[in-house]
Amino acid sequence: MVQAPDRITPEIIAAHGITPEEYDRIVKILGREPNFTELGIFSVMWSEHCSYKNSKPILKLFPTEGPNLLVRAGEENAGIVDVGDGLAICFKIESHNHPSAVEPFQGAATGVGGILRDIFTMGARPILLMDSLRFGSLENAQTRRLLQGVVAGIAHYGNCIGVPTIGGEVYFDESYEGNPLVNAMCLGIVSKDGIIKGKASGVGNPVYYVGAATGRDGLGGAAFASRELTEESHEDRPAVQVGDPFMEKLLLEACLELLKTDALVGMQDMGAAGLTCSTCETASRGSAGIEIDITKVPRRETAMIPYEVMLSESQERMLIIAKKGKEHIVERIFEKWDLHAEKIGEVQEGHLMRVYDGPELVAEIPAKALADEGPIYRREENKPAYLTEAQHLDLRKISLPKDFNAVLKKMLDHPSIASKGWVYTQYDHMVRTDTVFYPGHDASLIRIKGTQKGIAVSTDCNSLYCYLDPFEGGKIAVAESARNVAASGARPLAITNCLNFGNPMTPDIFWQFHQCVEGMSTACRFFQTPVTGGNVSFYNESPMGAIQPTPTVGMVGLLDDIDDRVPSFFKSEGDIIFLLGNTLNEIGASHYLMLEHGLKKGLPPRLDLEREKALQMLMIEGAKARCLVSCHDLSEGGLAVALAECCIGQGKGIGANIEQIPLILGARHQKTNHAGSHHAAELRMDALYFGETQSRAIVSVKPEHKEYLIKLAQKHSVPVFQIGVVGGQTLVIGDLINLRVDEMAGIYQTAIPRRMSKISSRDA
Amino acid sequence: MKAAVVVFPGSNCDTDCFHALFDVMKMPVKFVWHKEGTLPDVDLVVLPGGFSYGDYLRTGAIARFSPVMEAVRQHAESGRAVIGICNGFQILLEAGFLPGAMLRNKTLSFICTHVWLRTENNATIFTGKLNPKELLRIPIAHGEGNYYCDDKTFKRLEDSNQIVFRYASESGETTDEFNPNGSRDNIAGIINAKGNVLGMMPHPERASESMLDSVDGRKIWESLVG
Structure with a gap:
């Protein structure tokens, strides 16, 4: 439970991860000192997780233009690519690394839940999931517990909601000891004229809160994701959310049913930074103001203060902007699915996000300042010293093995290379009856019913390459994923990526990040596979040090005729x-x-x-x-x-x-x-x-x-x-x-x- | 033959069953929302797989109270066909249409994989087009498919030929090694005494098109069409 302090002290500001310079900027934006709720709102929106403040200048290197792109990277929750036949696909990959390290089952489960919402909030029906996982050595008991928990969590969520998990990758390397990577990717399909934007517009239009009730779970999760893991991180367990895939299934069906009506203006999921992020982002995109009253927010815990309601990351919630006069349509559909649909506010003139607690105004902030005008840093970078020694290899000193059979057997027995059947038989990879290539193929392949088309997907990253040569490693991550997709016969179309790195304040790490992105961009430009979006995950460090740089690529390809598959x-x-x-x-x-x-x-x-x-x-x-x-x-x-x-x-x-x-x-x-x-x-x-x-x-x-x-x-x-x-x-x-x-x-x-x-x- | 596919909150194989019957078998099919008190005029009711009510409490335990289940009971009592697949089978057990109960898989984890089934009774309306002991390759996808019943019930099921499918090897052996979930005596599917209500854990709708690796599930639909 959070207590609102009497006044904002430098200690409180520091505890929110806000620098003195950032605080001065907040004061300038508001023209006054922020109150506690406002400080909390700024802290989550300006965290790396939401604002990309440390990565934005580098992410600009990615090519984001392409002939078939209907929605580009950064414009919405996920990019959208035209695949013909009046259909488009929408896909994204996102990390849930820190929650999974602390609470593997729920951390991984809610990672899946979050990426699913990113897709159906665009009006797309999720049709496949992929997971890119990385752990320490499997000889270590802790790793076995993490793998068991993460796989069970992914299975729990994906199987229950009925979206097949059709592939991905699993690697084991000591650099992930204590800081596993859980990157979940989702792809959805939407008719070209059914795309929904996360936008609040039309003054007077009602703002609805739909889905699960709000509790204290996941308070400050976005800020938690923007720190290194320490020995004490397990004490952050309240910052890990709890998922309910059944609730999400109802929410998914209700939202897609609402989409078929003419009552919808915009839709935005409540993911990282919950109600805060969804309200200010929709207002910012719609160049409008927004006003909500948090006493109307359904709750499942008592005595929550405004700060907690605004920062909660309770799962399975969405914000819906409906057309004025069509409220009954929204309410009827959500009632059918036994879900909350509470009108909590309205779209307003101007540009302010106003939060009321009953009659009392508890926050008043320009929406754009939160969503689009956060601080941006160009971090220092420096070629790491380890590279000179590590890149040097004298082949003359490497003796040839005596027994090649033994070497092959050893490689086939290594968990990174061996069959991942133990993992994917726990995932329902067949539900929806569209999975044509089961996990284990170079690319996973699904058909699109009612057409001859197929969608091939591959996630790839060789982080050892990225550790030893981040530029070449980044290039190869893109090339290999494209090669995997092409091996099935499909044409590579576009990528999403999840950039997992250590602490960006370390010049060595930032150099790795920059080099990887340069390498990936070079390959993406050459293959004409633009980046449609993704996610940056910094601070992947345990007390043992940073992970190997791991820019996971999710490549999507189109097979014009599914009968051409290989x-x-x-x-x-x-x-x-x-x-x-x-x-x-x-x-x-x-x-x-x-x-x-x-x-x-x-x-x-x-x-x-x-x-x-x-x-x-x-x-x-x-x-x-x-x-x-x-x-x-x-x-x-x-x-x-x-x-x-x-x-x-x-x-x-x-x-x-x-x-x-x-x-x-x-x-x-x-x-x-x-x-x-x-x-x-x-x-x-x-x-x-x-x-x-x-x-x-x-x-x-x-x-x-x-x-x-x-x-x-x-x-x-x-x-x-x-x-x-x-x-x-x-x-x-x-x-x-x-x-x-x-x-x-x-x-x-x-x-x-x-x-x-x-x-x-x-x-x- | 006309069919209805019941949709519970949390059903997720409803559209797959619809597709197999409507697009593949060219059967007229309707979805029926679980809050409906009546069924359309159909010959076959499908209770599809999924996680009805999130499998809270026990699998199928809440779905049995859905309003539509009374109409399904009347449909079954009139002698018309009902098939419960996976979660649908679990609901049929909870609702008392079929005897026994489901336990968690012996592995304690969810299993999604193709298995071989041996046809134990080919004299039902669901299996009439199958040969005696015919082997079918059909996927399972469940966390709780470990069928259990007491000795008395088991004897009754055996004596009256109510065990329709058993998990088997590719050559038809029904030993422990080929029992994926710990089910009693490798039971994969059973039928009621009257012979019109079938419950099975494997998913025939996932094995109804050649593109999906197996067409063995079609034989169940073809038997029903007659």
Whole structure:
């Protein structure tokens, strides 16, 4: 419970995370000292979480223009892209890292709830969820508890509301120890003429509060998200909200039903900073004033002071601006769904947000000052000292492994690479009966009923690359997500991103942030996949230090004809296997180097944008011609892991014989000779098997399409190697790997459950 | 054949069932809101999956009190068909249309995956187009599908052939290994004594189109159409 103090002291100002300079600015805006409620309102709206005060100048680097964009980044809750047939899609990714660290089940659940509201507040029906998760080592009991709780929380919310969770990623690395990342993405579909803006306009129009009642939960959550986690963070548990997916399901259906009427002017969810944020943002966007009376706000706790009502982050609430004279329509629909719909105020002339507690005016602030005119900082940046040492890798000192079979088995057993079946079988990934590719494919794919279209989605980020070279890492995050989408046959359209970093006040961290964004922007421009929105999450640090920079990319692609789709796995005996793309001596920043040699070192592979684009064009054209049986990109673990995954697949599994390894080696010799370099090193066998050279993929085709594929590759100038044949029960790669598929599948599928089964016996 | 799909607050497979019956099977279908006291003139009532009333208290425990359930009871008493899928099955148990109860899965977590079912009784209106012991590949998606009943009830179910589907292996073995949720004797679906009310945890509506990996669920709809 919060007590209103008699007067505002410097201590109270500091406790709200407001600097003395910011306080002076508040006094100037108001022309007087703020009262306690107003101070609270400023503190949440000017927090990094709501205002992006530390990130805005850098975020401007992102390209946000594109031919099919109906709503651009920053204009609304989420960007909207036209996909034809009178339909548009709306998508966004957002973090819920700190709440999940403190209370994994509720933290993750409300992360899902929040991103769903961001989508349906635009009038779109949510049709899929994805989750990008990162934890410390799974050997650690605390991590197992966090993974268990986070997955159960996501399942609880997504399954109950009936939106399928169709994919994502899960990585385990010690840098996330104590500060896991939980990034949830949602995509919705809306008819082009049904898009709803979060805007308050039309003087006299009623403002409704709908959904769940307000309690003290989540007080100051936005401010909580804008601090580092400390040993004492568990005491912040009241700042974590509690989710009720059933309530949200009712709210979703009621809001979408209201949308079909002519009673709606604007709609805005109450997420971070709750009632405060929704009222001032809608007023600011509508260039209007807004007046509310908080005595009308439904409550589930007694004796709440105005400060608490305005700052509460209770879940499953929305603000609705209706048309005057149509109040009965709003009230009838919400009554049908047994939900609160209370008229709490009106749109007013002018530009002020006025909050009354009955007759008493408790806050009066220009709405734009809160929503759009917060402070903006250009933080200091500095290339971190660790990079010089970390980027240096002397390949001569890295010995070749003696047993390549053992290395492959070790990689397949690593939880970051292994099957995530333990995770996604807990998610309902089939509800709505649109999921065409289940989790585990390069991209997840859903159909749009009533059309031939499909939507492919992939979330990606290799944070080890970003740690060792943030610019290249940022570029690769975008390129890899585009490659995954293209591998399914879809055309990459646009991205959303969730930028997870440490404390931005640290010049090293801010440099990482800036470099990652530069790299991502470069790739987005090149691929013409604009950024439609996203989220910044700073202060991801635990007492052990900052996380590896993790700019998660959520790429969305469009498949014009769902029957053109290409799965990731081998299918039939006798199909011909090709490797697309050249292989270089790139083992820096690889999972091989980390897992086999214990080194997080070297430069990540270089990404050539032209080559990448060529590969993706090839994939899309091959899919359209229906000549690819399977297509799988090469990423962590390189050629050997990709081939193993193609063999294990999602059903019975099938073997492959890769006998033409000399072809790949030969290409390397020719290339170096052609370049006239006598010192160019030969391709190392570990780089060939496990290196992570970019812009490569494994495709399989029917024997009759062999010539077609070779010609297609030549047309796009993509190096192509016919390396083997699908069949048998064993994966044979040259002379160095020979493993039964069922043995690999056993390792790959049980790596996570085997470790999680310790949770009941040892962690209790 | 005409069908109605009941919509409870929290139902989330209602539109999926509608799609399978209307778009795939070309059947006339209507949604019925749970507050309705009557049903349209239909041959089949579907209680769909989801989380009616958020599964508060127990799965299906509150939905049984919805006004529409009285009309569903009359529909069933008149001998017409009712199918409860997943949460719909749970509601049929709570409402006493079928005997037994659901417990949490033995894994204590939600499970969404394809399973194999062995047809135990192909002489019902829901399974007439299936061969004896025919194996079906259909997904499950539930946290509480661990069917339980006492010995007396179990004997009655067995003796009168009321067990319609059991979880099985791809080759039809109904051992523990292929029991995903701990259900008594691998029970996946049961029917009432009269033979017109079927409850099943697996989702046939998710296995009715080739694009969705399996069309085995269609055989249940086809049996109903006759």
